[in-house]
Amino acid sequence: MIIKKYFRLALGLISTLTAQQVAAQSLNNPGSNHGNKFEQLGTLLTDPNIFRTASGAPGAMYWQQKADYVIHCEIDDVNQVLKGKETITYTNNSPDPLDYLWIQLDENEHADNAESRSFDQSSLNERMSLEQLKGMVQEKKGLGVYIHKVTDGNNKALKYTINYTMMRIDLPVSLKPGAKMVLNIDWDYKISNRMVEGGRGGYEYFEKDDNYLYTIAQWFPRMAVYSDFQGWQNKQFTGRGEFALVFGDYKVHITVPSDHIVGATGVCQNYAQVLNSTQLARWKQAQQTNEPIEIVTLGDVKNAISEKSATKKTWIYEAKNVRDFAFVSSRRLVWDALKVNEGIEGNQPMAMSYYGPEAYPLYRKYSTKAVAHTLKTYSKYSIPYPYPVAISVEAANGMEYPMICFNYGRADEDGTYTEAVKYGMIGVIIHEVGHNFFPMIVNSDERQWTWMDEGLNTFLQFLTEQEWDKNFPSRRGPAHKIVDYMKLPKDQLEPIMTNSENISQFGPNAYAKPATALNILRETVMGRELFDFAFKQYAQRWAFKHPTPADFFRTMEDASAVDLDWFWRGWFFGTDPVEISLENVTQYRMSGGNPAQDQKSKKEAFEKDLNTISRQRNMEDNMAFLVEKDTSLLDFYNKWDRFAVRPVNQTNYQQFYNGLNQKEKDIFDGKVSFYELSFKNNGGLVMPLIIEWNYTDGTKELERISAYIWRHNELEATKVFAKSKEVASVRLDPYRETADIDESNNSWPRQARPSQFEIFKQNGRNVRGQSNESNPMKEARSN
Known part of the structure; x- marks a missing residue:
């Protein structure tokens, strides 16, 4: 998901340990x-067992629960x-009886x-806007779920307790391993105005035509995950840390006004009944062409x-075999489709x-092709997409569910749009559709480890954007784009391995930094071939299962034969930045060997030693020396x-020189220079050394030195290089x-770096997907 607004929470825990405690451990x-930095992770990772192996693969006794749903709902x-x-059929595949x-x-x-x-901090300033003050007034709106009935398969009432966003159902008899439990739950709720309340699901009201767009998500009571590594995942949902969910099969009946169009997770079973004959014919045509066909047109x-x-x-x-279900419903939806052949x-x-009419200029051209x-x-890069559909919905936000996601991207009223909106829209579609793989299929626990879905997905988003257009302005992925975050003071940082609610800089920490780390692994540390193989192994091993960070870390090493503990330790468990300085470069040539050269060098040194200021001035004064x-x-x-x-020295040297090979002669002749480079690790995060040599003849050479150069001294390093060209x-x-x-401090000799500043102006607040930048398309039309 791409967050609409950030919640500022206190710096907190990594599981139950502070970042400082983890660093100390x-x-x-x-x-x-x-x-320190190159030691194995050891106790920082969970122990392997019969459920999860030391290789990072699921173990021989791996298990997970299953929850099937039949739902009838009406807007x-x-x-x-x-x-x-709804009726839930819950299968207990665990070895544990559940009470x-x-x-x-x-x-x-x-x-x-x-x-x-109420748990976010707040304060008053001397100047406050009405909007800011309204946000501090707690209005009673009657939102939230109302549970009307909870019964078992025989319609017998079950005792339940609601604790905020979690409901515990007490069973009259323990649910034994291998047994099934049928639950019936009746409920309703007022749909929230998503544009006011925030969050993922809800409605958007269009005043001009008096219509609603319903994006219905996280809408039905859903089973929490019970797993081998943590038991029940019943951590409360407070708006940021997303979801841990159970795979199952769904059959959902959605009743809406008859002129609404509904798009949803899965495959519609009754198009013949809900579409008119023209729309049905277009639907069939869309399955035969290579261009998107409008099933429901703008007209x-x-x-x-x-x-x-x-x-x-x-x-x-x-x-x-999905972990969730979401849908969109409105009478103001254009619908197009394309078969990915x-x-x-x-x-x-x-x-x-x-998409609605306001998104038509962008979505008709780009959306479905971006999905494909x-x-x-x-x-x-991961696993072949296994589901029958993938849907992009324009809803002025960004959020993902199995086979369907909600994105932004609206044009101005005249149909023009800025470049920022165009690329932002394509990027968010790629990101949210990409979530079908992580975590909808590779089903990590988002409530606990946001980076396992957002970070991995943002990394693949970067690869996908770059394959869309070599000039795609990707915001996250390239290493230099994380620098501003990495250089923040330590009290504003936390490790990637931090629980979602405790992250201060959410976007940089959970999205950008892990995406950057993976891109560095692929391009700089492991190389594309080794990385791509290992990453696919992870995706294939854990497709339709519940992986943990240890499973990812172990699989990447297991499938590549690259020891990456130092990398996980620094990038995922630490907050140190990369700041490596090229401290000094010293050039050496071989002296000695040829007697004539040796004697010449000695003479120069002797005369230099004699040439003091006193001697010079004595000679300038025409001093009469006693001798x-x-x-x-x-x-x-x-x-x-x-x-x-x-003569004897010259003869001996010539005999020695004639016995040398050409490489040895070049060294003796001074045609090879030795350059000693000194490095200092100012930031603390060890990394490979990538060295560009620029020669006086205009040519360049690139050398890569493994991060292991720091293993015996994590603070300083020296390395000697032999070069046949003048540097x-x-x-x-x-x-x-x-x-x-x-x-x-990355260059020798040091180079002055020009700096600049920009006067920045911003008027008002942006709505999601809008931009304050100039609109050349609009300007061109007006000329």
């Missing part, structure tokens, strides 16, 4: 300059109320007594908006988009040439691969 040799389009009845079951009631996030309405939408129906109809959707092994899913491109690219006035003082040594070459300059990390936060 991870030191193997405190106080030393080595023996009251007059009062904005959603009513539902109670936990159900998620996510809509209670909006309840009047919701914990998330259809305009007619539906002006002629509202008072009757109802029921759409029936089925979905197999190639690029996905063993599957040809339908890529589809639903995402499915093909992600399938290449010149009294020649009797002269002897053999006054006339002896101490630097003359002795003009040396540059560290020339392609900005390592996220070095200070590039001013």
